[in-house]
Amino acid sequence: MSEQMEGFHxxxxxxxxxxxxxxxxxxxxxxxxxxxxxxxxGLQFCSQLDFHHSIEEQHIFPVLAKKMPEFRKELDLLKQHKQIHAGLEKLEAYLDSCRTGEEDMRREEVKRLMEGFGKVLWQHLDEEVQTLKADNMRKYWSVEEMRRLPM
Structure with a gap:
């Protein structure tokens, strides 16, 4: 699972x-x-990351959360999603206003918006993959159970 997730990330x-x-x-x-x-x-990045997180939250995390505390709503991985999405929404709104011509695109503004959620995004990308590595998954799941997981 970590290898698949690493590819997306x-x-x-x-x-x-x-x-x-x-x-x-x-x-x-x-x-x-x-x-x-x-x-x-930039707009594709926002859309694709939002879609990726939606799939995780709706189809993958609930299954993993049955045995793995890292994927429960009150813990870090899902809190990180919320922080990332707050930043994504601002970046997407700005880029969309640039796309429609309401605003001129200013690179320094895009960078400022990216800085607002960059640290938590990169931390999340790394931590999620680490959590899905075989040595951690073995603590919670049998090989047969792993084969049935939705990824």
Whole structure:
């Protein structure tokens, strides 16, 4: 499970790093992307991460929470989702206003919004994968039970 999750999370890390790089001191867009392409990349990032977390919260975490305290609503992984989504909503709203032409895209504003939830996002991406590693999963699940898990 951790390897599958790591694959999804690496996609989010890659996109984050491309957006972050475009907003940092170099002043260059990643791979020659236009401002519109950067906006769309950011909006896709927000949408995909939201969708990923929705699947986890609706289909994966409830099953894991039956035996694993890390996935219960009152604990860190789900609290992190809420913090990440608060930041995602702000970033998405800003990028959408740039997409519609209501605002001009300012890289420093995108970076400021990303800074608002970046630390918790990266922590979450790492901790979730660690929690799903075999040595931890073996504490709670048999091999047969693992085969039936929704991932």
């Amino acid at each position: 690496n996609h989010f890390r890659l996109t984050w790093n491309q957006l972050w790089g475009a907003c940092s001191g170099t002043g260059k867009r990643p791979a020659g992307l236009s401002a519109r392409q950067m906006i769309m990349m």
